[in-house]
Amino acid sequence: MSTELLIWLIPLPPLLAFFLIVLFTNRNKALSHSIAIGAAFLSWLGAMIVFVDALAKKDLGLNPFTSSIPWLPTGDTWLKIGVLIDPLSATVLFFVAWIVLMIFIYSVGYHNFGQPAGDHDHAGLPPHGATDDGHTVPSIEPMYSRFFAFISLFAFGMLTLVVSDNLLTLFVGWEIMGLCSYLLIGFWYGKESARDAAIKAFMTTRIGDVFMLLGIVFLYSVTGTLSFREIFTQQILHTLAVIPSGVFGLSAAGLIGLLLFIGTIGKSAQFPLHVWLPDAMEGPTPVSAMIHAATMVSAGVYAVIRMFPLISLDEKTMAIVAFIGAFSALFAATIAVAQNDIKRVLAYSTISQLGFMIAALGIHAYVAAAFHLVTHAFFKALLFLGSGSVIHGMEYGVLHTNKHVDPQDMFNMGGLRTKMPITFWTFLIGGFALSGFPLITAGFWSKDEILAEAFGNGHVIVFVTLAFAAFLTAFYTMRQITLTFFGEARSDAAERAQETHWTMTTPLIVLSVFAVAFGWVGIPEDFLGLHLSPSWFHEFVGSTLAARPEAVPFNWIALVTSLIVALGGLGLGYLVYRNVQTAEQDKLQIGVLKNKWYFDEIYDFLFVKPAYWFAENIVYKFIDQGVINGILHIVGPATQGLGSFVRNYFDLPVINRFFGDGSAGVTWWSGKNLRSIQTGRIQQYLILSLILLFVVGGLLYYFLLA
């Protein structure tokens, strides 16, 4: 099988799994998860083969694996769809395939497979636990199969997006993921908060998607193609750069880039469309990992990296990109320090880290952004799955003690280090990677590269902002680890917490290996002034671009800064929260941070309330009640009047009297008068026939012959 054909096949198994589960195996939970994991495994296998092929091929950047077919005729050209594996998509495919497979396996344990059905569990609500031998034990998720169907479709969307060679199929995958995120965030639709979060996520990302679609349409109308390889030619890029768009003095490339970037703002939850992502924590934890690490948010950044040759044409757009990224990075980090929900901290940290990548792109640090995308995907998936494991252990404790405490609140945890050792160590690795713990973790190398690029290319404001955000990152990560795992248990539930099932811990261990080791492929060539081998990641991914980006020279200031912020944040976080017992002792529970800079309230005031007011007063009272009903009140009586006129003056006299009654009367009268000739005597009939024959014959003769 050729590599190109294999690439076409990679996204298909999860789609097939989705249909199989929905249509046939919905009742059989074991079969459903076997199909879903089997499909994820096939995709993983295909992705690994393609990745190895991509490594083996020389000059992959110049001659990537491509294959395309004409799909829709558009006048005299064809809209083509196809697949493309160049160094960038090969790398993304690598981490997506790994993380998807790990999340699928993790979901088995997370949804309590093998546990009894709950005593009074309902579909649409999280399981409440079952009684077994007098103990309360976790119970299996009622909609277990449905969950695997949805995440399979989600995986299909992401894999489609990664392998596609054009913006059209990229957008298709993008939208499939939008739908799946809605379905999965609202998976426990019995909870009102989950329903609201699902709608919020869908609506917010939709704003970005509409702009992105506008950008795609504009791009197509200018260039007549959506294929990456056709757009990224010198000639078309030059055309795009010189055509003015007529808006804000931007070139066509600038406006298209800006519109596509707005799509990314929505998808990757950047300021000001970030509000949906923390609320998306209402979904099951594997979904959080899926959305926040492997797939949806990565897809947003991936789209910008993919369109980098286009977006980088206009410096104004790049300035906006850099600003949004740097601002989101700092802004989300400040919120994260005041959150108490273990998953919400990670959600804001995701916004912050995605901000790092976007800011890196805004300052032309292409490779650094891609590198951070990959390492972040690994350690953030690890952290989310780890936090799910913590919550799971806490829920076990809650069920055992029968005292309800919030299993997600970090101030109910503490001391889980000894109760859940595997979760602790893997979470520690993930947390250190997120903080950028020097030399050994992947996060250090990628974040250091971004900071070095920002400093080396003279973007001082971006550098300072990101450095401060990185400091806060290390601080809140250590706060989270300290509150969760160190010290003494703050509740009975934490006292009774238990290590989770092997299906949950195995993915943690696998991902923690990547969270450490993946950083080593991107060690800069002249690190510390030594002459090491060239950075493999930089060489490989950098070759995607026609003009291969130069690595920035090594700089002590950037390195020292990243060391100080990482170690300083970690140390400070541990020192401050070492002895904090309750939320009241936490000095950083400031209202403005706790309430996320009041963004939900501002949006409520600016958009939601006016929308309600508009709907109530303008649409309902004026348009609907006044205009529409008014028209109906005119049309109704008028039609009725016309109808009764027709009835009285046409229907009753003409149709009923004349045609209806008249024809019946005529028939009745002629029957009555003619019946006397029907005597029953055959010979009279014969004579009558004879007479008639003579009459008819005579008439014919008279008129025709004479």
Place this chain on the structure above:
Amino acid sequence: MIPLSWYLILAAALFSIGLFGALSRRNAVAILLGIELMLNAVNINLVAFWRYGDVTAMAGQVFAIIVFAVAAAEVAVGLALVISVYRRRNTVIADELDLLKW
């Protein structure tokens, strides 16, 4: 040779006799006989026209034979009906068989 008109007059006379018989006779069997006469009057016409027209064209004779076959079938059905009626109603007088009227 005898002119064609003689045959036609003979046939017309035979037809009229048959028609009168069919209309005036009260006995159903006699009505059938009248019908047979009319059919045979037609046969005379067919054969006469054949003989005085194109002798090689066999249509006239073929038609005559078809009329024979139809007549035979008609009599077979007709007589069967008469017998059946007689068994039920004990009469073959056409005027008395007048159930089908208003």
